[in-house]
Amino acid sequence: MTRPPIGIDTLLDRVRATYTRITPEEAYAAHLAGALLVDIRYQALRERDGLVPGALVIERNELEWRLDPQGSHRLPEAISHDLRVIVFCNEGYASSLAVASLHALGLHRATDLTGGFQSWKTAGLPTTPPPRTP
Template sequence: MGHVDARDTIGGVHQDPADEQSRGDDPSAARAGAFAWRLTPAETVAAFVRGALLIDIRSTVDRKEQGWLPGAIVLEPSVLEWRLIPHSGGHIPEVTSYDVEVVLVSRDGEESSVVAARLRELGLWRATDLAGGFWSWRAAELPVGGDPAPMRG
């Protein structure tokens, strides 16, 4: 594995960027994996408990079929940059600065990984995602259900 510094281990999971770049021919996927902050389900729960925003970016159909993430804010992927960037004019109230910790959850972790990388490029340096997405949440037998979270944009 390559050099590991503090930025590579804040989320707890280190992935070697060289490994990510060799796995496919999509350069955006390689960039997304290079940051190496992808969280496990347990780390996602810990992040939420300490105040991170849990953002569910799954489709309405997926949420209805698979279940709701307790405490998650539901946002459509197409509006994330506008709703999560401070001072955008349309950001959600929970985003008070570029230091806010954001954990994105998609169906399988692919979309959320790319989106988290984009948010970091825009200055949300603590944006990350749940590795394996909602499927890893379910596999870890974490709670699902409760009242559906309202769509916020």
Template sequence: MSAGFASVDDLLASARAGLTRREPQEAYRRTLTGALVVDIRPAWQREADGEIPGSVIVERNHLEWRLHPTSGASLPLAAVGQEWIVVCTEGYTSSLAASALVSLGLPASDVVGGIHAWRAAGLPVVPGPTPVEHRVRHHP
């Protein structure tokens, strides 16, 4: 079997070609009208860099099953038509994950620059880590 892509960069470019990526401010605005941020980072990264208030924690290896409404293992928040905005540390893994969600017919995008860009934009970040498959609390 031959590789479908010559490099990881080619794989990433292909994934991003099928996405509408969101700058942090735009992603934040979309959350105000019902989009949900899904944080796919492991606990140690969320503890180091913080979490986005209101985001849903779903580590990458369970993402498709937890967000697809008919998977049989979906979260209650995984309703048909729910818009998902995937976030990782710097916006690379989130592109691959969002592309996988789009390939399943889910409305998904990712945050350009990840949590680092979100924080740099002055958007809210709270200490983590929140348990997997829970929503991050809004801290005062």
């Protein structure tokens, strides 16, 4: 039996109801306390807008492979399922779906940044400028 489609807005609401999203200020404080910030924006956005200092850049299509503590392609930072991970995208939509995937892998403390990189930047938190092109 096929279930009727729910639409992306309903899917986001359902996913977000399973965890607590955090503000830029909360994310910054958590990062200073040792949480792992993960930037899943694609390269063109990083080049256009800059980076968050100290954030790991992991393209969305590699996220699960890099953060699964049991995975053969994990990053050295992926040491435990108890790792505090804060994912951000450009505006806070794709990151919510990414968190759902990380939860499915057992990374139960994963969350995302409400409003994404744009809200971080608007809050005046540290960023590095995009590289200059000749």
